[in-house]
Amino acid sequence: MDVGIIGGTGPAGRGLGLRLAAAGMSVGIGSRDPARAASVVGEIAAAWPDRIEGELAGVGNAEAAGGALVVLATPWEGAARTASELADPLEGKVLVSMANALVREGREMLALVHPRGSVAAALQAALPRTKVAAAFHHLPAREMQDLDSGLIADVLVCADDPEATAETMSLVERIEGLRPLDAGSLGQAAAVEAFTAVCITLNIRYRAHSTLKLAGI
Numbered sequence: 601m602d603v604g605i606i607g608g609t610g611p612a613g614r615g616l617g618l619r620l621a622a623a624g625m626s627v628g629i630g631s632r633d634p635a636r637a638a639s640v641v642g643e644i645a646a647a648w649p650d651r652i653e654g655e656l657a658g659v660g661n662a663e664a665a666g667g668a669l670v671v672l673a674t675p676w677e678g679a680a681r682t683a684s685e686l687a688d689p690l691e692g693k694v695l696v697s698m699a700n701a702l703v704r705e706g707r708e709m710l711a712l713v714h715p716r717g718s719v720a721a722a723l724q725a726a727l728p729r730t731k732v733a734a735a736f737h738h739l740p741a742r743e744m745q746d747l748d749s750g751l752i753a754d755v756l757v758c759a760d761d762p763e764a765t766a767e768t769m770s771l772v773e774r775i776e777g778l779r780p781l782d783a784g785s786l787g788q789a790a791a792v793e794a795f796t797a798v799c800i801t802l803n804i805r806y807r808a809h810s811t812l813k814l815a816g817i
């Protein structure tokens with residue numbers, strides 16, 4: 601398995617898994633309940649029968665954590681605990697966090713102040729033997745789940761370990777329309793995660809499905 605997605609049954613994990621499998625990768629959509637993961641994979645395969653060039657499998661989260669590279673796509677509340685339970689299979693690997701700590705208030709999305717600064721930093725603290733990266737925060741799941749949406753976006757990548765940055769940027773590059781940008785150390789994840797609240801608020805107010813694209817680089 602090239603990529604395992606812990607908590608992959610939600611919109612974010614489904615979209616990422618579909619895009620990576622469409623790009624020819626072998627992907628495990630992970631869940632606390634492997635039967636739910638299998639059902640989700642069945643739905644994705646039925647929706648895109650001729651577009652999956654690689655492999656897509658529904659697996660338990662522990663099996664997903666056995667992927668060569670692992671993405672965490674759970675809500676932020678469950679992220680550190682879920683990852684801690686998988687510390688052994690995640691040892692020595694790159695774990696990419698796409699989780700954002702957000703709360704909706706009316707027509708606005710607000711960023712919560714995480715006690716560790718960011719979800720990604722909390723994961724790194726919980727998993728000292730894993731190389732944590734942060735990426736994919738600003739991608740709208742709806743567009744990711746539609747292979748014909750014409751998605752074009754920059755993906756900000758943060759990590760303390762150079763290998764984690766390089767592997768995550770290579771992963772982003774596999775997806776058509778996405779450009780990875782090295783946004784610095786894991787300390788930047790706090791700003792990257794929080795900015796997601798601004799992106800979603802803009803989409804609420806303008807009834808849009810915008811993506812992040814930086815000019816001048």
Ligand SMILES: NC(=O)c1ccc[n+]([C@@H]2O[C@H](COP(=O)([O-])OP(=O)(O)OC[C@H]3O[C@@H](n4cnc5c(N)ncnc54)[C@H](OP(=O)(O)O)[C@@H]3O)[C@@H](O)[C@H]2O)c1
Pocket residue numbers: 607608609610611612613630631632633636637673674675676677678679682698699700701736737738739740741742
């Ligand atoms: N939605 C987006 O557009 C988007 C875009 C970029 C980043 N993100 C971030 O990506 C993450 C996932 O987003 P999402 O919309 O896919 O979320 P979601 O649907 O709420 O959750 C994803 C999956 O996580 C598992 N899960 C739920 N609560 C859990 C808990 N307490 N502990 C462990 N696993 C739990 C569930 O899978 P099982 O029940 O099958 O285990 C669920 O299907 C979030 O942190 C979000 O901020 C979302």
